[in-house]
Amino acid sequence: MSDLSDLYQQAVLDHNRTPRNFRRLPDPDGTAEGYNPLCGDLINVDVKMDGDVIREIGFEGGGCAISKASASMMTEVVKGMTRDEAREFFDSFRTAVTEGIDFFEAIDKLGKLAALTGVSEFPARVKCAVLAWHTLRAALDGNKATVTTE
């Protein structure tokens, strides 16, 4: 078990307290709802596209600090990415939070999302970290049904 401060880093707590892009977008090009049945948390992600590029993104809902911080940071990093780039980023992020990653490598690959890789030491919380990402992918795919972490 690693230290708690690895999980609740300053950046995580900050994004939890003042989440970025915390709003619904009018007329989104893609939208999806994500649900974590374990905690009953619900999140909405809306995207506005410019061709294949994510021009704007907003989220609302979420619950615990991990899910909220992950969603908030996500909205910052994926803005300007193409669909494929966002999907690829999610894959690396998911691998990092499930399997663990060297912190410096994480900073290199994931930027500010590295702050969340401490989650890999807390298996019960991995789903909280990836909820927003699953929801984003569904929004990009034009998938209407609610996605769940199960």
Add this chain to the structure above:
Amino acid sequence: MAGPAKIEVPEGLGKPLDERSVQKLREDFPILKQLVHGKPLVYLDNAATSQKPRQVIDAIADYYESYNSNVHRGLHALSEQATQAYEGARGIVRSFLNADEDREIIFVKGTTEGINLVASSYGRAHLQQGDEIIISEMEHHSNIVPWQILCEEKGAVLKVVPFNDDGELLLDEYERMLGPRTKLVSMTYISNALGTVNPVKSIIEIAHERGVPVLIDGAQAVPHRPVDVQDLDCDFFVFSSHKVFGPTGMGILYGKAEILDSMPPYQGGGDMIRSVTFEKTTYNDLPYKFEAGTPNVAGAIGLGSALEYVSRIGMNNIEEYEKSLLSYATEAVSSIEGVRIIGTASQKAGVLSFLLDQVHAHDVGTVLDTEGVAIRTGHHCAQPVMKHYGIAATARASLAFYNTRADIDALVKGLDKVIEVFTL
């Protein structure tokens, strides 16, 4: 060996519990001695499942080591011994619940299966289109979903008794709901999410005045207080072994003999029949009619041992001790700034559900875990309760008789840590 059907109370036990005698009892629970994340385990998740004393673990091991065999079948010595122990456990349960006869005690998998059995057998036989079943807003999902399935199948109506913001059932509404079409009332004794102790005796009396039978979900009652099914006069009573210091995969459905007798079988198979031909099969008598297939023999023996164990301590002593521990916990936790207690009924047992301002229950749970404190966070399989309060989850500390004030102090210290982490 076959358990005695009467529970004997040895000298020196059965006295009121205090911190010292509880310390001594804790030594019976091997699991409580460990460190979690380097800190002594503080187990406050008893409403989810309870820990097992050495006596229960030994009884199960003894069965597998010395007389494992099938019951009601072989003529050989081991089968005889296993059957005696299995039926002995039935006798212990009967005595524990003060049921009238052994055949009113049906071994099932747990509370969930007990309710499903009644819904499936009693419900299918007695319900018609337009009939009504009454439950409450504070039920565990296992006392909601089986009735929804049944009502859907039958075109029947599920009515729900609401509770007030303290978590107390609105009995006036309940009385109004009972009507000529009401076929069954199914209610929890104690809410696993709120800790409310419902006035089940009145609930049963009111239903009986109108000739309506009542099922009581006793999952959260049996570990915390004495239960006398004849005094309650309930028609069905269900509970799970694992919540009362026994093994998982075992539970009890009590039913009044005449009602059980009138019910069709639940599952078909071995043991539940008297004779089988392709033309006509006749069913066995109670309780075997409802126990198809090789049963959970070790589970029954373990449950019997667990009930003997708590009976030696005395359920009334456990009730008294926990009452004082719960009020200590309530006071300590509510004095933390930013805490809101969910469930403030005047009669409560075992459960302290709460919210911490600005901090999600899951974050509370994770921080407490790193302090060695195990609680449950989430909706506690009672989503309608969460909806009542407009929340997604609570943090829930739940007690057993082996908890001490030191456990509560550790919880409070852990909550201070949560606040420290989240107000940095």
